[in-house]
Amino acid sequence: MKLNKPTIGIPAEIRTFNGTLRNNVNEGEVKAILRHGGLPLLIPTRNPDVVTEYLPLVDGLLLPGGTDVAPRFYGEEPIPQNGDIDPLLDESEIRLIKEFIHAQKPIFALCRGMQILNVAMGGNLYQDIESQIATPVFQHSQKNNISETAHYVDIESESKLASIVNTDKLLVNSHHHQAIKQVADELHVTAKSGDGIIEAVENSDGSIMGVQWHPELMFEGDVVEDKLFEEFLGRVKSIG
Template sequence: MKPLIGITAYNYQDNASFVTKSTYINAILLSGGTPILIPYTTDLMECRNIVEKLDGLLLPGGIDISPRLYKEEPLKEAGMSIHNIDLYEIRLILEAKKQEKPILAICRGIQILNVALGGTLYQDIDAQKAATICHNQSISIRDEMTHSVSLISDSVLYRLYQQDKIYVNSYHHQAVKDLAKTLLPTAYSLDHILEACESEDGRIIGVQWHPETLINTDKNSKKLFQYFVELCQEKC
């Protein structure tokens, strides 16, 4: 039986439909999992029932995260955020962690994961002078790898990739600032922006780049998704 992997879907662009990018769906399919879209709901109690039926949770990219969640006022450079969507994903994360379901968090995903577990964010890495390299490349070629990331040894990513340094694609202006105490840093960019993290047992992984758009061209991205789906398979 293939593992059922939930992917969150939103309706902030069109109230008539729930959407997530096909690249996340295809990455799970290509790695041997069955993707299930989880529509946004304000019924947070329903999140427990949803997670119980899943073998893993994938948190995709998306809009900004409300600074209210880490007790800050929004900077003028902050983008659109929807507080209720943040609360919905946080509840899914906490339920998945409680039920020991694997989590893969991508771009916005690593940010909401960090906030859910008690960390903070840079609202805008340029405005807050955290970045010195480009982290927000043109979206016209999403599979173009533009900047380097250094991997920390003795991490899941290092064991998977067997490299000290890799190149990644990058589309973000927010980033992890103070990492949640229950997460371990596993990769940094040259300007010391945190690019990846994981739980101590390696069952929760967050990356700031977009491996789902690289899965057809980059062997490391394939390894990451295969690792995640194999973890989910154990929960079947």
């Protein structure tokens, strides 16, 4: 049965609440999808062989933030600064990403989501930017409330991202210690922070976009961040 509204798949993290394991998605992502006329659909990630069965049910894929990406998925061993990982989540999301790309369905990736997107498409990551980058970097894991802004990003003027936010400099929040190192061949860097960290990517036709920050925590009070979700849902609706 075809639904009247576009469905947006969100891969779920496993979290423990009162001693019980639960499939978890972020409320901000759910609210942003609903605001712009979509229906969020949680995708369980404990069985990578099952996740691709959701493909016919889902029109677009939202890749959320979360744990570190296991470095084995980009051919490295973990360094001491590498944080919590969830290899089943990584494998499930990598399979989803590849299937969505093959099916030419839109993808919007946030923070860790942009990192796993890059890995799935053949790129790699800094496991820890403060210890692996020689030059000083900004505070990318901000101490103030994550719904508030932390630093600026410089946006490529000819990018799809620039056309959405209508500026070449944007103040964003920041909550990460990993980042894209080598960008995948089919992705283009569309924003960087002043210290050189990659802050946004997209593919050649703009059907795949990723940002390193968390617009889902800012969109209700920030018109520009809200436009990112509006455009994503518009992309999904246009091919529905």
